[in-house]
Amino acid sequence: MGTKFRAIWVTLFLSLLLSPAVFSLPKDGLVRIGLKKKKLDQINRLSGQINSNEEEGIRAPIRKYHLRGNLGDSDTDIVSLKNYMDAQYFGEIGIGSPSQTFTVIFDTGSSNLWVPSAKCYFSVACYFHSKYKSSQSTTYNKNGTSAAIQYGTGAISGFFSQDSVKVGDVVVKNQDFIEATKEASITFLAAKFDGILGLGFQEISVGKAVPVWYNMVNQGLVNEPVFSFWLNRDTEGEEGGELVFGGVVSDHFKGEHTYVPVTQKGYWQFEMADVLIDGETTGYCSDGCKAIADSGTSLLAGPTTVITQINHAIGASGVISQECKAMVDQYGKTILEMLVAQTQPQQICSQIGLCTFDGTRGVSMGIESVVDTSSDGLHDTMCTACEMAVVWMQNKLRKNQTEDQILNYVNQLCDRLPSPNGESAVDCGSLSSMPNVSFSIGGKVFDLAPDQYVLKVGEGVAAQCISGFTALDVSPPRGPLWILGDIFMGRYHTVFDYGNSRVGFAEAA
Numbered sequence: 246m247g248t249k250f251r252a253i254w255v256t257l258f259l260s261l262l263l264s265p266a267v268f269s270l271p272k273d274g275l276v277r278i279g280l281k282k283k284k285l286d287q288i289n290r291l292s293g294q295i296n297s298n299e300e301e302g303i304r305a306p307i308r309k310y311h312l313r314g315n316l317g318d319s320d321t322d323i324v325s326l327k328n329y330m331d332a333q334y335f336g337e338i339g340i341g342s343p344s345q346t347f348t349v350i351f352d353t354g355s356s357n358l359w360v361p362s363a364k365c366y367f368s369v370a371c372y373f374h375s376k377y378k379s380s381q382s383t384t385y386n387k388n389g390t391s392a393a394i395q396y397g398t399g400a401i402s403g404f405f406s407q408d409s410v411k412v413g414d415v416v417v418k419n420q421d422f423i424e425a426t427k428e429a430s431i432t433f434l435a436a437k438f439d440g441i442l443g444l445g446f447q448e449i450s451v452g453k454a455v456p457v458w459y460n461m462v463n464q465g466l467v468n469e470p471v472f473s474f475w476l477n478r479d480t481e482g483e484e485g486g487e488l489v490f491g492g493v494v495s496d497h498f499k500g501e502h503t504y505v506p507v508t509q510k511g512y513w514q515f516e517m518a519d520v521l522i523d524g525e526t527t528g529y530c531s532d533g534c535k536a537i538a539d540s541g542t543s544l545l546a547g548p549t550t551v552i553t554q555i556n557h558a559i560g561a562s563g564v565i566s567q568e569c570k571a572m573v574d575q576y577g578k579t580i581l582e583m584l585v586a587q588t589q590p591q592q593i594c595s596q597i598g599l600c601t602f603d604g605t606r607g608v609s610m611g612i613e614s615v616v617d618t619s620s621d622g623l624h625d626t627m628c629t630a631c632e633m634a635v636v637w638m639q640n641k642l643r644k645n646q647t648e649d650q651i652l653n654y655v656n657q658l659c660d661r662l663p664s665p666n667g668e669s670a671v672d673c674g675s676l677s678s679m680p681n682v683s684f685s686i687g688g689k690v691f692d693l694a695p696d697q698y699v700l701k702v703g704e705g706v707a708a709q710c711i712s713g714f715t716a717l718d719v720s721p722p723r724g725p726l727w728i729l730g731d732i733f734m735g736r737y738h739t740v741f742d743y744g745n746s747r748v749g750f751a752e753a754a
Contacts, residue, residue, distance in 0.1 A: 334540075353444045353513050355541065356456045365403070379424070406422060415466040473739060475489070503688070516536070520682070549718050556714060572631055668712070671699055
């Protein structure tokens with residue numbers, strides 16, 4: 246979300262070559278920028294997981310970024326979005342004259358535009374992304390004011406510049422943006438996007454820079470001061486979705502929108518009346534809850550009290566706990582036998598194939614995976630679980646406990662392992678028995694079915710299902726706070742009505 250409520254869910258060391266965008270002028274007068282979709286695999290997901298420390302939130306910078314408008318209206322602009330495993334949605338913009346192309350996340354949880362600068366010399370991430378070259382633009386205006394933005398899993402810093410920005414087929418003139426000269430996180434190195442285009446309010450804009458969207462309205466580039474997101478949740482589909490500026494596209498939704506007023510400008514924040522599990526209230530929002538519609542967050546985040554209830558109801562367990570127990574089930578007796586046989590404890594996990602070190606070098610697969618794109622992130626987790634189990638078993642063997650006692654004890658410790666990144670796993674075969682989770686907004690109940698709030702990663706026997714709910718505790722007066730990210734926005738077409746300061750939801754088509 247904003248400078249504090251964000252964490253970026255990205256994959257490590259992926260191919261950053263995107264197919265060329267195809268520009269066409271449809272009969273309706275709208276410009277559509279087509280992007281292809283690449284699925285997220287299990288290895289990459291586990292290599293770059295979400296960081297959800299307190300207000301850092303659970304933001305995946307690849308989420309869904311979209312604009313809204315009215316078909317047939319020449320003042321409406323549409324930008325197609327790329328879908329990355331229902332976790333990353335991004336599109337293209339151009340900066341400068343002639344236009345320099347960048348892939349960005351359209352993020353309603355922040356308000357600045359930034360892209361890597363050609364003057365970024367010492368951050369490796371800049372060498373893997375497109376960089377803005379002011380010397381090649383005839384419309385560039387120097388600013389030079391320093392700027393920095395802190396996200397949950399990294400930070401960028403640089404300086405402000407001014408130039409023309411092309412969004413779809415319209416050009417925003419004299420737009421202030423940040424040239425990033427430092428990207429202090431491996432997250433940005435791995436990201437599918439070059440930068441971020443914020444669609445939040447100016448109140449949270451770093452340097453009080455006027456957001457791109459404000460200038461689109463002020464310069465008369467859109468017919469209505471409205472934009473909307475349609476996110477395609479079909480992971481097999483080529484189309485990631487559409488962000489429409491200037492109106493709404495009737496093909497993107499069913500029925501009527503339910504609107505609620507923005508209660509605090511900055512983020513697109515509104516009041517939510519209740520959260521229900523299988524139609525029963527959780528009782529948490531009796532005094533009302535604050536919520537934010539955030540295209541820059543992949544999951545759905547809320548207070549631990551309720552998220553725990555939800556994850557319990559859907560049978561979710563910590564990802565680390567699950568893998569730990571799987572390791573114990575498969576290798577527990579072998580580890581015990583090797584300890585009894587007086588095998589060097591630090592060599593056990595490598596000898597049974599779960600780790601890549603031999604105890605003398607001290608280099609685990611978890612470290613090697615940072616430079617080895619072929620390493621299996623799930624295997625890294627099993628390695629860590631094995632290392633912990635060896636220590637736990639050693640302690641119990643010293644007390645002359647039986648095999649059953651030791652294995653039961655280790656399993657109990659696995660159960661208590663928290664997921665460091667806030668994720669929880671569910672049984673892919675149990676979706677049909679899971680309850681709906683619902684949100685009461687503006688007098689209407691918005692349901693999410695299991696197949697809508699569970700993310701499936703991988704295929705076949707390697708498939709893993711992840712709960713779309715994660716805990717985020719924000720202290721009063723800012724909280725308690727709910728972040729309705731792409732899981733919610735994928736189910737419900739979302740309208741950001743800047744002119745009337747309200748947010749609208751309708752069933753997505």
